[in-house]
Amino acid sequence: MTRLYHGSNVSIEQIDLSRSKRGKDFGQGFYLNANPEQAMEMAARTTRFLNDGTPTLSCFEFDEDEATKKGLNIKIFPGYSKEWAEFVVMNRKNNSDVPAHPYDIVIGPIADDTVGVQIRRFIMGYLSASTLVEELRFKSDHAVQYFFGTPQAVNFLKRIEL
Numbered sequence: 638m639t640r641l642y643h644g645s646n647v648s649i650e651q652i653d654l655s656r657s658k659r660g661k662d663f664g665q666g667f668y669l670n671a672n673p674e675q676a677m678e679m680a681a682r683t684t685r686f687l688n689d690g691t692p693t694l695s696c697f698e699f700d701e702d703e704a705t706k707k708g709l710n711i712k713i714f715p716g717y718s719k720e721w722a723e724f725v726v727m728n729r730k731n732n733s734d735v736p737a738h739p740y741d742i743v744i745g746p747i748a749d750d751t752v753g754v755q756i757r758r759f760i761m762g763y764l765s766a767s768t769l770v771e772e773l774r775f776k777s778d779h780a781v782q783y784f785f786g787t788p789q790a791v792n793f794l795k796r797i798e799l
Contacts, residue, residue, distance in 0.1 A: 641670065642695070643669045644680030650796065662747065676694055697794040713744045713745065714744070741786060741790040743786070
């Protein structure tokens with residue numbers, strides 16, 4: 638069992654994928670972090686951005702082995718790589734309701750949210766893939782995010798009290 642945290646401006650009692658935003662690192666879905674401090678940083682950032690609510694952590698347990706046994710399609714990026722960077726660009730460019738990939742769950746590094754300019758430069762051919770990987774690297778400690786993009790995936794998250 639892995640304990641995961643979602644940082645937001647409100648407590649999440651029920652996960653509603655329809656509220657998820659497009660153009661995120663791994664697509665439109667529900668994101669969590671295994672590091673409660675990093676999740677709380679996201680909660681503070683979200684609260685500041687929306688100018689509403691209170692930074693709040695919601696905690697969930699996830700059994701990756703069980704999800705794999707039940708046939709969920711899980712993609713794991715063990716670290717920053719060209720494949721990871723291209724995957725992030727593909728998802729950030731996707732502005733439709735149709736997922737850009739077939740995965741129920743994606744686990745991998747967080748991209749630095751301040752690098753939109755570098756992504757545009759890569760798309761336009763002005764930046765190499767290896768340079769993009771470095772530009773997208775999260776600037777603080779290595780941060781891993783968990784993406785749950787389908788109702789089947791969300792069913793493997795069990796809400797627990799902190």
